[in-house]
Amino acid sequence: MPTRHPSLLFALSLTFTGLSVMNGRAAEVRINGIPIDKREELVAKVKPRLDFIKTREASSWRADDAAFFFKRLLIRAGHADAEVDWKLPGGNVIEVNARPGPRYTYGNIQANRLGPLTEEDLRQYFLQPLIETEAVAADEAPYIEEYSLKGAANVENYLKSQGYWQANAAIGDETFDRVNKQVSIQLQLNEGPLHTLARPVLNGIPAEDQQAILPLLQSYIGLTAESGNMTKINGIVENYYREQGFQFAKVFVDAHHRGGVTTLVFEIARGIQYMVNDLKISGNEKTKTKRIRRYFDGLKDIHYDSNAADKALNNLLSSGAFQSATLNPVPVPGGMLDLQIEVTETKAKSLKSYLGLGSFEGGIIGMSYTDLNLKGNLLKLNARGEYSGRGFLGELSVTEPHFAGEAIQLTLRSFILQRLYEGYDKTEAGLELSLLAKYYDHYSSRLYMGVSSVSTSTSSLTDLELGPDSYLNSRIGFEQTVDFRDDPLLPSKGLYARGILEFGSINGDASTTYVKSVLDGSYRFVLGEEHFFVTRISTGAIQPASSENLPIDLRLFSGGPDSVRSFEQRQLGPRSLSDDALGGQAYWNASAEYIHSIKDPIKGVLFFDMGQVYSDVSDWMSFSNPSYAIGAGVRVDLPIGSVRLEYGHNLNRREGEPSGTFHFTIGTSF
Numbered sequence: 001m002p003t004r005h006p007s008l009l010f011a012l013s014l015t016f017t018g019l020s021v022m023n024g025r026a027a028e029v030r031i032n033g034i035p036i037d038k039r040e041e042l043v044a045k046v047k048p049r050l051d052f053i054k055t056r057e058a059s060s061w062r063a064d065d066a067a068f069f070f071k072r073l074l075i076r077a078g079h080a081d082a083e084v085d086w087k088l089p090g091g092n093v094i095e096v097n098a099r100p101g102p103r104y105t106y107g108n109i110q111a112n113r114l115g116p117l118t119e120e121d122l123r124q125y126f127l128q129p130l131i132e133t134e135a136v137a138a139d140e141a142p143y144i145e146e147y148s149l150k151g152a153a154n155v156e157n158y159l160k161s162q163g164y165w166q167a168n169a170a171i172g173d174e175t176f177d178r179v180n181k182q183v184s185i186q187l188q189l190n191e192g193p194l195h196t197l198a199r200p201v202l203n204g205i206p207a208e209d210q211q212a213i214l215p216l217l218q219s220y221i222g223l224t225a226e227s228g229n230m231t232k233i234n235g236i237v238e239n240y241y242r243e244q245g246f247q248f249a250k251v252f253v254d255a256h257h258r259g260g261v262t263t264l265v266f267e268i269a270r271g272i273q274y275m276v277n278d279l280k281i282s283g284n285e286k287t288k289t290k291r292i293r294r295y296f297d298g299l300k301d302i303h304y305d306s307n308a309a310d311k312a313l314n315n316l317l318s319s320g321a322f323q324s325a326t327l328n329p330v331p332v333p334g335g336m337l338d339l340q341i342e343v344t345e346t347k348a349k350s351l352k353s354y355l356g357l358g359s360f361e362g363g364i365i366g367m368s369y370t371d372l373n374l375k376g377n378l379l380k381l382n383a384r385g386e387y388s389g390r391g392f393l394g395e396l397s398v399t400e401p402h403f404a405g406e407a408i409q410l411t412l413r414s415f416i417l418q419r420l421y422e423g424y425d426k427t428e429a430g431l432e433l434s435l436l437a438k439y440y441d442h443y444s445s446r447l448y449m450g451v452s453s454v455s456t457s458t459s460s461l462t463d464l465e466l467g468p469d470s471y472l473n474s475r476i477g478f479e480q481t482v483d484f485r486d487d488p489l490l491p492s493k494g495l496y497a498r499g500i501l502e503f504g505s506i507n508g509d510a511s512t513t514y515v516k517s518v519l520d521g522s523y524r525f526v527l528g529e530e531h532f533f534v535t536r537i538s539t540g541a542i543q544p545a546s547s548e549n550l551p552i553d554l555r556l557f558s559g560g561p562d563s564v565r566s567f568e569q570r571q572l573g574p575r576s577l578s579d580d581a582l583g584g585q586a587y588w589n590a591s592a593e594y595i596h597s598i599k600d601p602i603k604g605v606l607f608f609d610m611g612q613v614y615s616d617v618s619d620w621m622s623f624s625n626p627s628y629a630i631g632a633g634v635r636v637d638l639p640i641g642s643v644r645l646e647y648g649h650n651l652n653r654r655e656g657e658p659s660g661t662f663h664f665t666i667g668t669s670f
Contacts, residue, residue, distance in 0.1 A: 027055075029050060029096065152169045167190065195224070245275060351369050378401065409434075443481070512549035516543075536589075541556070558573060564609045582615070584615045
């Protein structure tokens with residue numbers, strides 16, 4: 001049967017399209033030799049080509065075209081020995097006869113030497129082009145000759161990316177197992193020497209640029225010449241010119257590999273060093289232009305720094321008032337740039353209501369109102385009212401997200417809080433001013449100061465146990481947070497740490513001053529896809545100038561779903577004569593959790609907790625007389641956080657203590 005080039009056939013088919021349509025005759029294509037259950041799947045994959053053929057009159061070149069595409073499809077499905085021919089039986093019919101032969105998959109992938117690779121690496125990178133392109137499973141990857149060549153090339157490229165720039169990988173032998181229908185591959189592999197990075201060569205720039213850039217690259221000299229390190233070096237050079245105002249600098253780099261050493265040779269055309277002339281803001285309908293401009297005022301009249309511009313743009317977006325924002329630098333005469341900033345505003349106002357349930361709070365009902373762009377000034381207003389089985393919380397706050405021209409949040413908050421605790425009740429109303437700065441992705445600091453009026457009452461505690469019951473609490477504190485967790489709501493790995501240092505005073509029917517410190521830390525890690533581990537420690541102390549004048553509501557409490565889970569919330573530690581929790585001047589908790597993914601989003605958890613609360617701060621670091629708990633629970637991960645049902649069993653129960661406690665709450669542990 002004559003063979004014709006498919007692309008030529010396709011071109012000829014296009015040439016005669018008009019004539020075929022004019023004749024009004026459509027060919028019928030019959031496929032023989034392929035089981036019915038497979039035929040529809042194969043036909044669907046060549047449907048566009050087949051439709052082109054079927055809408056035209058049957059001819060030898062169209063039949064040859066159909067046979068070519070079906071053979072190619074069979075080969076790509078793993079039928080390496082497939083044969084396909086055709087005939088024209090008459091009646092405007094094209095008959096395609098296929099003999100697929102056996103279907104082969106890839107068997108063993110081996111090499112004459114592995115070098116830095118493992119056997120798993122070798123198979124993974126050899127099959128990667130086939131798996132990613134054809135969307136097939138690794139254990140059922142069909143043998144396709146062209147992908148054997150691509151697989152060898154991919155192994156070679158991987159070795160080069162790891163610093164073996166003289167590596168070579170080629171197909172040495174292919175062995176067909178006719179019984180098991182597998183093809184084993186033997187690669188000829190030579191990784192060559194592992195290259196290290198030499199001092200880069202910087203061409204096209206003045207000596208002062210060389211003197212500024214080379215020290216930035218010094219730490220990379222002598223490192224492995226892997227692609228990641230080379231990309232970082234290129235990024236440092238490009239970033240230098242962006243920061244210096246060379247907005248349109250052209251940086252080209254070529255890698256020279258010789259004798260186990262890689263030298264990056266840069267060709268740099270700096271262009272013009274631009275300064276910022278003006279800001280052009282558009283798209284804002286409700287937001288005042290001057291309130292947007294202040295995010296970018298720091299860029300004016302200095303050399304243009306695209307990194308600083310990107311940071312300013314991200315700060316603007318973090319206000320929450322905009323759906324999108326773009327910045328486009330436009331050259332103007334005199335070596336200047338105008339920054340064209342276009343924004344799209346989002347819906348700023350929202351009113352929400354919510355319901356909740358917890359083992360400590362009982363039922364919860366609340367409503368909140370938020371305005372992300374108060375009066376067009378990019379101020380955030382938040383009002384919230386919440387009622388639960390423990391009392392009422394009402395608060396009103398206004399936040400300035402860009403205080404003093406920096407990415408610092410200034411928040412003024414007023415609140416009123418009424419709480420019913422075991423042993424006493426309290427009512428508190430106050431004002432608080434805070435400054436929150438987040439200069440790095442994983443680090444934030446907060447400075448706060450506040451004053452509140454507090455009154456407490458009891459029907460079971462003595463005056464000495466309750467402490468002052470009507471007082472003014474003034475305080476100033478500093479909080480630092482380090483957060484490397486992968487998700488703040490549903491974390492599975494990463495480090496989290498928080499430290500608080502607070503100075504305060506009590507003035508009322510008794511007076512004193514105090515210093516309070518709290519330190520929390522947790523670390524999460526993953527083993528496989530289903531096994532998660534969490535470790536956590538928390539400790540704190542409050543040192544009053546006069547212990548008898550320390551109110552009960554300023555004492556430290558522990559116990560509950562985020563501490564020692566064999567106790568109810570706030571019930572660990574010293575007790576009153578009426579058996580109510582009194583809190584203390586110091587506490588510590590430590591926990592370990594194993595979490596197993598059952599079926600997404602459901603997880604099971606096993607945990608061990610220990611901790612204690614001490615009446616006097618002098619016992620703080622003794623870690624004496626700890627309570628131990630062991631337990632299990634179920635968690636359901638939802639977008640709002642983890643819904644947790646857990647039971648903690650008291651391992652060293654003392655007289656009057658519970659044998660264990662159930663907890664139901666929403667939110668991540670620790």
